[in-house]
Amino acid sequence: MPPSFDVRLDDLTGARAESREAAQDSDSILAGPPSELGVNKSPTRQNQRYGDDASPTRQSQHHGDGAWSTHPLPGDERTFYIETFGCQMNVHDSEKVAGVLLGRGYQQVETVDAAKLVFYNTCSIREKAAQKVFSRLGEFRKHPDHGKVIGVLGCVAQQEGEEIFERAPWVSLVCGSASYSKLPTLLAQLEAGNRRVTGLDTDTDETFETEMTRRDNPFRAYLTIIEGCDKSCSYCVVPYTRGPERSRSSASVLEEVRKLAGAGYSEIQLLGQTVNSYRDPAPRGKTFAELLVTVAAVPGIRRVRFTTSHPRDFGRDIVEAIDSVPALCDHVHLPVQSGSTRVLRSMQRTYTREEYLDKIALIRSARRPISVTSDIIVGFPGETERDVAETLSLLDAAQYDGVFAFQYSPRPNTASLQMGDSIPEEEKGRRLAIVQDRQREIQVARNNELVGQTFEVLVDGASRRPGQWTGRSSSNRILNFSSPRSDLLGQYIQVRATGASPNSLVGEQII
Ligand code: SAM
Ligand code: SF4
Numbered sequence: 001m002p003p004s005f006d007v008r009l010d011d012l013t014g015a016r017a018e019s020r021e022a023a024q025d026s027d028s029i030l031a032g033p034p035s036e037l038g039v040n041k042s043p044t045r046q047n048q049r050y051g052d053d054a055s056p057t058r059q060s061q062h063h064g065d066g067a068w069s070t071h072p073l074p075g076d077e078r079t080f081y082i083e084t085f086g087c088q089m090n091v092h093d094s095e096k097v098a099g100v101l102l103g104r105g106y107q108q109v110e111t112v113d114a115a116k117l118v119f120y121n122t123c124s125i126r127e128k129a130a131q132k133v134f135s136r137l138g139e140f141r142k143h144p145d146h147g148k149v150i151g152v153l154g155c156v157a158q159q160e161g162e163e164i165f166e167r168a169p170w171v172s173l174v175c176g177s178a179s180y181s182k183l184p185t186l187l188a189q190l191e192a193g194n195r196r197v198t199g200l201d202t203d204t205d206e207t208f209e210t211e212m213t214r215r216d217n218p219f220r221a222y223l224t225i226i227e228g229c230d231k232s233c234s235y236c237v238v239p240y241t242r243g244p245e246r247s248r249s250s251a252s253v254l255e256e257v258r259k260l261a262g263a264g265y266s267e268i269q270l271l272g273q274t275v276n277s278y279r280d281p282a283p284r285g286k287t288f289a290e291l292l293v294t295v296a297a298v299p300g301i302r303r304v305r306f307t308t309s310h311p312r313d314f315g316r317d318i319v320e321a322i323d324s325v326p327a328l329c330d331h332v333h334l335p336v337q338s339g340s341t342r343v344l345r346s347m348q349r350t351y352t353r354e355e356y357l358d359k360i361a362l363i364r365s366a367r368r369p370i371s372v373t374s375d376i377i378v379g380f381p382g383e384t385e386r387d388v389a390e391t392l393s394l395l396d397a398a399q400y401d402g403v404f405a406f407q408y409s410p411r412p413n414t415a416s417l418q419m420g421d422s423i424p425e426e427e428k429g430r431r432l433a434i435v436q437d438r439q440r441e442i443q444v445a446r447n448n449e450l451v452g453q454t455f456e457v458l459v460d461g462a463s464r465r466p467g468q469w470t471g472r473s474s475s476n477r478i479l480n481f482s483s484p485r486s487d488l489l490g491q492y493i494q495v496r497a498t499g500a501s502p503n504s505l506v507g508e509q510i511i
Contacts (some may be wrong), residue, residue: 078106079117085132087121089271090154092222094121098214100183116150122156124237124410130156137168154239161200175199178243180208203244219460219490221265225253234348234396234415240272246281250286261300268301274310289317296327304330312350314359323366330368331476335375339394340387343380360398371475373402379428380408380433381419388431392438403439407432440502447500456496459488483509
């Protein structure tokens, strides 16, 4: 979902450099911020960041990817560890959960071993992602005397519900993402000695707002403006796991943005599964485009991003806002899923190939060049060679700056489950590779055209190699660059691109 361009800065340290740990769970990734892809090992630290759209490589302190040391430490009574899987929305939910816990006097620790409370914030968008959490939970079987309180949060919690207690009897809390507002009550029940507590309603009209959110990135703040999803794409579990759409009032969004600006954040990323379907609940409330403009006008805010946009609700007003307000980032993540109208219909995506390409034309008609990224699913039930060819020709027509491509994964409670899973995994893999190869060629050509251009970059990572830094442009491109200066983290500087790879640019600071 969210787009970013790739990173590959394995040797980076510091406030991030969104690396793509995320990719671990994705079948493909060519560029882009991942969203629900990966694992974001948690202990969120101030200057190391996420795993999803980019994750600041979080060198997990946890023993070998979820494994336990042979003798787990008992941990203090009020300590917690949280590991996040999945999209930026999950990453941000974990920040809010951490805020709730810190507000109750808990201290965040960086290993399972050191924690009394261990939370997994889960993703079930594809089967591989959902399996990961059960493998984490399985580790506790080897340590029956661990003495910890284990909680499963998020989409797998919602999907599996109380069955998690059957599969992993050592779990004490199961709470779906639509019920996070109940978390303080659930925690109080655990503290009172309850062995099993659940929050699994999806019919709430509340959004998850907390007094305190513990943000991991010192420069960019995530802010959810709409939760849940009212679309019904036939392959997708999100409406089931996150419940119906609920928008936050523009007044409360703005109040939080002002606080964030006051705390030193200069970049805001507005989040929602379909962020541009935002409907201000206030009477005569703001449209999404109006909200973007108002957020961008808050003193101290230099960049405003938003993800993910649904093509059906993407209109001219958003392009006009980006055109007229420089603080609105010149990047749109607009997932298409398939280039074939026949498949799109079967996916219940509510637009045709032609209608989608009209939206791309609208974006390309802007006065400012706007980078566009997308998500694609290959191997949807009944997808033919001809459909794949249409997806390839759509890549040529759209000229994306990044694409996340995924192999179709049948999910529980979705309409497409009834369609079977007609494309063998091997064939899905072949189609995925074809899509990736074509998109790679497109990105190589597009990025080469950028060599020689100058970008304003927000520096968010430093390499171990002296004088090497990384940052992102407004268009969400990653620039790895050299500079003789020190203390660049968090600064906006000018960088000239001197070289290109499919997923990033290299450059040098203009001094
Ligand atoms: N709301 C966004 C939209 O409509 O484009 C997408 C959000 S979804 C969490 C992120 C991406 O995961 C989707 O764009 C889709 O490409 C992919 N995805 C969702 N369900 C999937 C499935 N069952 N199999 C494979 N990929 C899937
Ligand atoms: Fe899933 Fe479709 Fe909603 Fe996106 S719009 S979250 S793909 S149901």
